[in-house]
Amino acid sequence: MNIYCDGKNIVAEDVCDFDIAEILECGQCFNFNCLGDHDYELVAYKSYLHVRQEGQRVIFYDTSLDAFTSVWKAYFDLDTDYGMIKKSLIEADDRLAEAIEAKKGIRIIKQDFFETLISFIISQNNNIPRIKKIIQTLSCRYGACTLSVPGREIYAFPELEAMKAVTEEELRALKVGFRAPYIVDAVSKVAGGTIDETCLRNMSTAEARSCLMSIKGVGEKVANCVLLFGLGRMDAFPVDVWMKRIMEHMYFEGDTKKETIESFACEKFGSLAGYAQQYLFFYGKEKGIGR
C-alpha cells in the first residue's frame, strides 16, 4: 500500500484485501451512507469521511495526512494482513474458501466501544435497514453536528455525556420499542463505571463477555458483537439467526443450539473466529443459505 497527498485528499494505492462496499455493507456497522458505486460517506470517532474506491485505489476526500494516520488507518485496520488471515482460515477449513473468495474485500473495522454497545442493543430482533434508521435518528437527536460538509448537517453518534440524561420515554419516541430500558441500563452502567472499556480490554474474552452480559438486554450474541466489533476480540463468534442457519447448513444436521455452534466455531477457528464469522455471515445471508 502506498499513501500520498493529492491536494486536499489522501490517496491510497495498491490497497489489498479492501472493498469499501463489502466492508460497510457486511453488517458490522450502521452509521454510513451509500452515495454511488463504491462511493460512501460515514461518521466515526466524531469525524466525517467521504471515501471512494476505484479498483486498488482508495480516495479519502478532504482528509489531512494527520487525520488519516490518527483515525482512518486504524479504523479500516490497514496494518493488518488479511491475506495471511484468509490463508490461515482456509487452512483451518477449506470449506471457507467459497465465502472468502466471494467477499474477499471484507475487513473488520475498529469501531468505538460505546457506539458499538448501543448499536448492537438496538440490533436485537431487528433488521439492518431499520437499525440504520434508528441510529441515524438517535445521532440526529443527541449527537454532535460535524461541520465538515458546508450547507449540510451531519451528526456523529452520541457521546456518553449526551446520553446520560436520556429517558426511556424519549427513546421510545425514537421507535426503539422494547429496547429503550436496555439502552438506559447500558448508559447508566457505563456512566457509573460498572462497565469500563479499559477494564474490559484488560480482561479475558470470557470475563469481558460475562461482564457485558450484566447489562439488561445484552445476551450472548450482542456481547459477542461488542467484543468483536468494539473491543477488537477477534476470537468472538456472534451467532444470530443467519449464522445459525449458515452453520447448520455447513456443519450440522438439523436444529442446533447457538451455544453449541459458537463453541464449535471457536474451537475450529480459534483466534480468527471473528473473521470467519464475518465472511460467512455476509456471504451466507446474501445467498439466502437456509432460507
Add this chain to the structure above:
DNA sequence: GACCAGGGTAACT
C-alpha cells in the same frame, strides 16, 4: 394478517 428481522427476559415446566 401472519411472518420476519445480526435476541433477550421472565415465567413457566
Add this chain to the structure above:
DNA sequence: AGTTACCATGGT
C-alpha cells in the same frame, strides 16, 4: 436446566 410467550416496529 431447558422450553416458551412476549416484547415494538416496519417491511413483505
